[in-house]
Amino acid sequence: MDVWANIVIGFDTALSPTNLIYCLLGVSLGTFFGMLPGIGSLAAVSMLLPITFYLEPTTALVMLAGVYYGAEYGGSTSSILLNLPGTPSNAVTCLDGYPMSQQGRAGVALFSTTIASFIGGTLGVIALYLLAPLIVRWALAFGPAEYFAIMLFGLVAAATVTQDAPAKGLAMVVLGMLLGTVGADITSGVPRFHFGFFELRDGINFIALAMGLFGVSEIILSIAQSVDKPFIQKVTLRSMVPTRDEVRRSVMPVFRGAGIGGFFGALPGTGPSIATFIGYAIEKRLSSTPERFGKGAIEGIVSPESANNAAVQAAFIPTMTLGIPGSATMAVMMGALLIHGIQPGPQLMNQNPDIFWGLAASFWIGNLLLLILNIPLIGLWVRMLKIPYGVLYPAVICFICIGVYTVRTSTFDVFLVLFFGLMGYVLRLLRFELAPILIGFILGPMVEENFKRAMLIYRGDFGEIMGRPISGTLLAMTAALLVWTFWSVMRARRREIRREARWADD
Amino acid sequence: MRKVDRVDLLAGLLVLATGVYFAVGALEYRMGTITRMGPGFVPFWLGVIAALLGAVIAATALGRAGRLPEFAWRASGSVLGAILAFGVLLPLFGLLTAAFAASAISMTGNPAAGKRLILLTSAAITLICWTVFIATLGLPIPVWEMPF
Amino acid sequence: MNGRMTSALAVTAGLALAGTAHAQEDFPQQPVTIVVPFSPGGSNDIVARQLGQQLQELWGEPVVIENRPGGGATIGSAYLAEQDPDGYTLMIASVTFTMNAAVQSELPYDSREDFTPIALIGQVPLVIGARPDIPAETPQELITYLQESDEPLSYGATGVGSIQHFAGELFNQAAGTEVQVIQYPGGAPAMTDVMGGHIEYSIGSMTQMKPQIDEGNIKGIAVTSLERSDAMPDLPTLAESGLEDFEVIQWWAILGPDGMDQALVDEINEDINQVLSSDAFTEFLAADGGTPRPMSAQETADFMTRNFDRWAQVAEEAGIREE
Numbered sequence: 001m002d003v004w005a006n007i008v009i010g011f012d013t014a015l016s017p018t019n020l021i022y023c024l025l026g027v028s029l030g031t032f033f034g035m036l037p038g039i040g041s042l043a044a045v046s047m048l049l050p051i052t053f054y055l056e057p058t059t060a061l062v063m064l065a066g067v068y069y070g071a072e073y074g075g076s077t078s079s080i081l082l083n084l085p086g087t088p089s090n091a092v093t094c095l096d097g098y099p100m101s102q103q104g105r106a107g108v109a110l111f112s113t114t115i116a117s118f119i120g121g122t123l124g125v126i127a128l129y130l131l132a133p134l135i136v137r138w139a140l141a142f143g144p145a146e147y148f149a150i151m152l153f154g155l156v157a158a159a160t161v162t163q164d165a166p167a168k169g170l171a172m173v174v175l176g177m178l179l180g181t182v183g184a185d186i187t188s189g190v191p192r193f194h195f196g197f198f199e200l201r202d203g204i205n206f207i208a209l210a211m212g213l214f215g216v217s218e219i220i221l222s223i224a225q226s227v228d229k230p231f232i233q234k235v236t237l238r239s240m241v242p243t244r245d246e247v248r249r250s251v252m253p254v255f256r257g258a259g260i261g262g263f264f265g266a267l268p269g270t271g272p273s274i275a276t277f278i279g280y281a282i283e284k285r286l287s288s289t290p291e292r293f294g295k296g297a298i299e300g301i302v303s304p305e306s307a308n309n310a311a312v313q314a315a316f317i318p319t320m321t322l323g324i325p326g327s328a329t330m331a332v333m334m335g336a337l338l339i340h341g342i343q344p345g346p347q348l349m350n351q352n353p354d355i356f357w358g359l360a361a362s363f364w365i366g367n368l369l370l371l372i373l374n375i376p377l378i379g380l381w382v383r384m385l386k387i388p389y390g391v392l393y394p395a396v397i398c399f400i401c402i403g404v405y406t407v408r409t410s411t412f413d414v415f416l417v418l419f420f421g422l423m424g425y426v427l428r429l430l431r432f433e434l435a436p437i438l439i440g441f442i443l444g445p446m447v448e449e450n451f452k453r454a455m456l457i458y459r460g461d462f463g464e465i466m467g468r469p470i471s472g473t474l475l476a477m478t479a480a481l482l483v484w485t486f487w488s489v490m491r492a493r494r495r496e497i498r499r500e501a502r503w504a505d506d
Numbered sequence: 507m508r509k510v511d512r513v514d515l516l517a518g519l520l521v522l523a524t525g526v527y528f529a530v531g532a533l534e535y536r537m538g539t540i541t542r543m544g545p546g547f548v549p550f551w552l553g554v555i556a557a558l559l560g561a562v563i564a565a566t567a568l569g570r571a572g573r574l575p576e577f578a579w580r581a582s583g584s585v586l587g588a589i590l591a592f593g594v595l596l597p598l599f600g601l602l603t604a605a606f607a608a609s610a611i612s613m614t615g616n617p618a619a620g621k622r623l624i625l626l627t628s629a630a631i632t633l634i635c636w637t638v639f640i641a642t643l644g645l646p647i648p649v650w651e652m653p654f
Numbered sequence: 655m656n657g658r659m660t661s662a663l664a665v666t667a668g669l670a671l672a673g674t675a676h677a678q679e680d681f682p683q684q685p686v687t688i689v690v691p692f693s694p695g696g697s698n699d700i701v702a703r704q705l706g707q708q709l710q711e712l713w714g715e716p717v718v719i720e721n722r723p724g725g726g727a728t729i730g731s732a733y734l735a736e737q738d739p740d741g742y743t744l745m746i747a748s749v750t751f752t753m754n755a756a757v758q759s760e761l762p763y764d765s766r767e768d769f770t771p772i773a774l775i776g777q778v779p780l781v782i783g784a785r786p787d788i789p790a791e792t793p794q795e796l797i798t799y800l801q802e803s804d805e806p807l808s809y810g811a812t813g814v815g816s817i818q819h820f821a822g823e824l825f826n827q828a829a830g831t832e833v834q835v836i837q838y839p840g841g842a843p844a845m846t847d848v849m850g851g852h853i854e855y856s857i858g859s860m861t862q863m864k865p866q867i868d869e870g871n872i873k874g875i876a877v878t879s880l881e882r883s884d885a886m887p888d889l890p891t892l893a894e895s896g897l898e899d900f901e902v903i904q905w906w907a908i909l910g911p912d913g914m915d916q917a918l919v920d921e922i923n924e925d926i927n928q929v930l931s932s933d934a935f936t937e938f939l940a941a942d943g944g945t946p947r948p949m950s951a952q953e954t955a956d957f958m959t960r961n962f963d964r965w966a967q968v969a970e971e972a973g974i975r976e977e
Binding site for chain 2: 036047048167168170171174175177178181185187188190192193216219220221223224390391393394395397398399400401402405406409411414415417418421422425426429430431432444448451452455456459460
């Protein structure tokens with residue numbers, strides 16, 4: 001396989017002035033819309049899709065791809081600054097990014113995520129160039145049994161991330177899974193828990209859930225405390241630069257994140273969100289100071305961000321080579337190809353090498369543009385926090401409402417935001433963590449669907465699922481993870497009891 | 507009086523109730539067999555697990571003290587009221603009215619905001635919304651409607 | 655330029671003739687909306703956009719495509735049913751619309767009564783695509799294999815009451831096989847599991863199947879139309895392979911709300927048929943193995959009635975319903 005020739009074809013296409021300009025346009029628009037609360041990458045790509053109808057197919061795709069990762073990047077910015085995750089994959093970034101922001105370290109957080117995204121994206125593009133044809137063969141070995149096993153692993157890994165109060169963390173994962181059961185059950189077609197609303201037959205809209213739980217509850221809490229003081233007092237260039245210690249702690253997480261992202265992105269039907277959850281869970285486990293996570297640990301943002309961008313790039317592999325989109329956003333991108341009369345699929349690489357490799361090259365150029373564009377702008381974004389909150393939050397509320405409304409031209413989802421906002425506020429008053437709800441909500445239905453499918457295919461023989469090499473290994477890993485978690489909780493508790501006993505002796 | 511952490515007690519009971527609600531609700535759907543799981547199977551067992559976890563959380567609340575935090579009526583009322591207003595007004599009067607109302611209502615949650623500030627800010631936000639979503643993106647949102 | 659002049663003339667003519675029976679001939683006077691009850695990028699969306707673009711050139715008025723996805727087309731359909739029957743809000747519907755009516759018990763509208771069928775657009779056959787290592791090349795060999803195999807057998811479909819589900823159960827009935835349906839959230843994931851050899855086959859859209867069959871990732875067995883498709887002439891039909899009269903096709907139609915004026919319906923029908931007979935539209939459909947099927951409004955209504963009746967009967971016999 002002539003990788004070099006592909007690179008030449010690719011960059012030749014991508015560096016044409018038209019494509020460069022539209023790449024820049026896409027990246028800028030994507031970043032801007034991704035930053036608006038309530039608009040995730042899915043909404044951003046859907047909104048801008050009609051604009052590209054009149055462009056050349058390659059140019060259109062270059063621009064939309066720019067919008068996609070620009071929006072993912074912009075979403076991480078609003079996650080860090082305002083605790084508003086625009087996409088499922090940004091939810092994890094909130095966990096440590098927002099605390100950093102509250103500590104006046106938003107600049108550092110944005111700077112590190114920009115760098116981490118770029119490295120993750122670059123490695124993802126390299127994987128796309130070198131491995132695309134190989135990965136396709138390998139990914140087909142994943143059937144329902146394997147997907148069930150890997151989703152379950154992701155769910156358990158993510159669920160055991162919160163250890164302060166394991167029962168409360170688990171309860172939120174299960175609550176998320178329960179919310180995930182709302183809507184039509186794919187196997188039977190029965191609409192479950194739809195409360196008489198036709199809108200709920202497709203399930204609860206993720207954006208409405210995330211905006212309500214995180215965004216609205218955050219706004220209520222903030223204005224209940226105090227409104228007029230801006231978050232931070234001064235923004236200097238210095239506050240952007242990570243300390244030497246932070247750089248040292250970030251290196252490995254960035255590369256691990258990219259590896260995890262590349263792996264999950266390449267699997268059709270998983271998407272970037274599970275990669276970010278697992279990236280975060282692994283860093284927390286490997287850390288010698290896991291208690292810092294959730295309070296502004298830099299590893300907790302760079303790993304998921306790197307994983308996210310690597311996964312976004314790698315997700316183009318199954319979309320372009322198999323015609324199988326890994327996420328809803330990818331499905332819209334594929335629709336864009338179809339509208340331009342290009343059928344993604346195994347033949348695309350051979351029949352339209354300029355489109356395929358040109359896109360791959362433009363992904364990397366887009367990532368580079370993101371870097372160049374955003375490093376100087378970080379100061380500006382952070383300065384946004386100097387806007388008095390009393391003026392900022394009404395705008396945020398309006399943006400959330402409009403963004404949610406436009407996803408499917410329906411005010412129903414606006415009322416869902418209202419409901420989940422109240423729910424999020426009550427849950428936070430009761431000292432629940434909210435991120436596990438989103439994790440359960442996203443992974444729960446995937447676990448259920450694939451489990452049902454696997455059990456049907458093997459006619460109820462669970463031994464068959466355990467006997468298959470990939471799913472068997474993954475299930476064994478899941479079991480080991482459960483045992484390990486249980487053991488470390490017990491050990492921590494024993495230590496605590498011993499400490500208390502010592503005090504009692506005094 | 508015995509010591510009770512009211513936060514965790516209430517938290518546990520809430521999760522317990524949610525679990526029971528879903529488990530009982532799931533009984534309306536077919537359970538199926540292990541090979542052919544019906545639509546009720548997964549929600550039923552998830553509901554049971556949630557109920558158990560709720561019971562555990564509530565049980566651990568006994569024996570230690572804890573007070574409920576205060577519910578911020580004004581803040582939550584203004585924010586949720588703003589969203590409600592937006593959802594109701596948008597299809598009737600269009601974006602301009604809905605955005606202005608949502609912004610103004612949400613600002614009543616801020617005790618420091620005077621009438622002038624509320625009006626000016628809401629007008630500015632309405633203008634920004636129009637510029638971004640209508641003028642720039644041309645989204646299919648009703649801008650200005652008169653239902654009567 | 656030309657378009658604007660035509661519409662200016664039309665406005666004048668409209669004023670002159672206002673109040674007479676010919677008033678509808680000036681349709682349209684303002685932008686027309688075609689509702690697509692699915693997300694952007696699906697087959698309904700792509701067909702509607704092509705049709706919309708050509709109607710726009712013909713009419714000289716903008717044709718707006720509005721995606722109102724959700725509930726398997728029920729949200730968009732319910733929306734259309736509530737609109738004024740003035741011709742300015744139309745919707746694209748597909749065979750699924752008549753299948754939903756057979757399967758879903760509590761639709762917020764009456765599929766047969768609350769809509770005005772205006773025109774049929776075109777049709778495209780489905781393709782039976784089997785896993786690449788299946789020991790069968792022809793429909794007959796496939797049926798023999800399915801009848802005699804001891805292994806648990808499964809086929810992929812895209813939801814209860816989807817066209818793939820109906821096609822699969824009809825095939826089971828006709829061939830005397832008992833292959834288990836496995837439901838997927840879309841045609842692409844179902845196809846992936848066929849490629850990976852996890853399930854035996856899937857009866858999917860030609861658009862999705864053709865590239866995979868050409869590349870050898872999936873084994874093409876047959877098409878489900880009564881006649882062979884020009885796009886894949888080597889594939890036999892099931893009807894010619896011993897399953898008499900076996901036909902399941904995907905089609906698209908344009909509907910309006912109930913209560914539209916007959917003259918208006920006929921006028922829109924003529925305009926759509928004019929687009930359908932254009933080379934541009936024929937080539938557009940042919941790329942995916944489809945053919946235009948111009949019909950009068952009355953023929954379209956009869957065609958839909960036959961579909962409603964047929965799918966209701968198949969659903970009854972095969973036990974396809976939301977449990």
